[in-house]
Amino acid sequence: MSTLRPRPVPGLGAAAIGAEEEALVLDVLKRQELFRYYGNDPQRPPPMCAQLEGEARALFGVDYALAVSSGTAALEVTLSAAGIGPGDEVIVPAWSWISCFTAIVRTGARPVLAEVDASLCLDPAEIARRHTPRTRAVLVVHFQGAPAQMDRIQFEAHRRGLFVIEDCAEAPGATFRGRRLGTWSDAAIFSFQHNKPMTAGEGGLVVTRDLRIYERAVRMHDLGQYRPYHAQLMPPRETAFAGGQARMSELTAAVALAQLRKLDRIRDHCRQLKARVAPRLAALPGITLRPMADPAGDFGFEVYFYVQDPGTAAFYREKLTARNVACIQRTGTYPQYHRDYVKSGLTAHPALNPFRDCPSWPAPGYRVEDFPVTEDLTQRFVALPLGWRTTPEDADYIAASVEAVHHERGG
Numbered sequence: 001m002s003t004l005r006p007r008p009v010p011g012l013g014a015a016a017i018g019a020e021e022e023a024l025v026l027d028v029l030k031r032q033e034l035f036r037y038y039g040n041d042p043q044r045p046p047p048m049c050a051q052l053e054g055e056a057r058a059l060f061g062v063d064y065a066l067a068v069s070s071g072t073a074a075l076e077v078t079l080s081a082a083g084i085g086p087g088d089e090v091i092v093p094a095w096s097w098i099s100c101f102t103a104i105v106r107t108g109a110r111p112v113l114a115e116v117d118a119s120l121c122l123d124p125a126e127i128a129r130r131h132t133p134r135t136r137a138v139l140v141v142h143f144q145g146a147p148a149q150m151d152r153i154q155f156e157a158h159r160r161g162l163f164v165i166e167d168c169a170e171a172p173g174a175t176f177r178g179r180r181l182g183t184w185s186d187a188a189i190f191s192f193q194h195n196k197p198m199t200a201g202e203g204g205l206v207v208t209r210d211l212r213i214y215e216r217a218v219r220m221h222d223l224g225q226y227r228p229y230h231a232q233l234m235p236p237r238e239t240a241f242a243g244g245q246a247r248m249s250e251l252t253a254a255v256a257l258a259q260l261r262k263l264d265r266i267r268d269h270c271r272q273l274k275a276r277v278a279p280r281l282a283a284l285p286g287i288t289l290r291p292m293a294d295p296a297g298d299f300g301f302e303v304y305f306y307v308q309d310p311g312t313a314a315f316y317r318e319k320l321t322a323r324n325v326a327c328i329q330r331t332g333t334y335p336q337y338h339r340d341y342v343k344s345g346l347t348a349h350p351a352l353n354p355f356r357d358c359p360s361w362p363a364p365g366y367r368v369e370d371f372p373v374t375e376d377l378t379q380r381f382v383a384l385p386l387g388w389r390t391t392p393e394d395a396d397y398i399a400a401s402v403e404a405v406h407h408e409r410g411g
């Protein structure tokens, strides 16, 4: 036991918080300007949200960026901005975070669950398979740092006239074919929740090149208003409608801005660690690394590998944990068809329920037996997190531990 290394401190953005975040937060506090749209000078709105949006536009290479209160809010705002609503269907991977399902339901549209491929992202072939005359959009989730097959997804979706939304909550800074995630679609969202590669505790971002989506997203997140700050970027064209409230505060923006400036450094650190671990695991018979649509584009903060069956995966998890190697599923993601709100098929108000016409529940498409691929893949993987504080020596220890467990299992 004396050879055990201490478990590396978990965390990506949160573990990288330092003097930069402190300085920007203090700046907000000293100016006593916490609200993004007005502060001490009526002629000059406070700078943090605006600066965050400006730097996000430059970094992601998009025309418009809007800071919002969470990744979930970003999803709801984007879906509404795209005009998704009752009677519509949105294709979404069955293996995705809670909000990917609930955000669609809350517009009144129906989430149509789809299988993932071995990268644990949406299988592009599912778009043809799940498409109906009611399909309006595809919500792609770049799962835990890994890019989905965006070229094929975009091709399949756009030839059917579908709107594509990228959910980059778990993969900000990752790329596909050298292009940043978030730029492959009609609109994309990011989350700055605590567990994300860049964080402000809570927070989110919508990015798009579509000015109509931008204006509608602004109105949706700010009670239908389109304030002068936005009007000077892009004059309004839309008629006002009743929006919600999902604004970001200047304090949140201060932290998010400092983190955005560190994002690529955090990513490169993780990629270097992954490069030490992945080849050693790939050399082990019986172990298959999670294949990637573009291995070079992965953020690299989790190394996933598949084994033959769930029992072997449980063996690895138990033995690695005993060696002080973290190998739990950190995101809490599990298939939507296993979640309570899918099992109940309920919404807050029955009139908004997109499943109300289903003769029985769970209807086909919401049952475990409808997703043999997702069910199989997600029971056979082991995930090894690599964090900001993980050192090269930690990474080598993680790889050596998997090798030792592999040997213990009989090779």
Ligand SMILES: Cc1ncc(COP(=O)(O)O)c(C=O)c1O
Residues within 6 Å of the ligand: 070, 071, 072, 073, 096, 097, 099, 100, 141, 167, 169, 170, 191, 192, 193, 202, 203, 204, 331
């Ligand atoms: C893929 C994905 N989408 C959306 C979200 C929602 O983000 P938030 O927690 O900021 O609402 C998360 C994270 O929690 C996520 O992992």
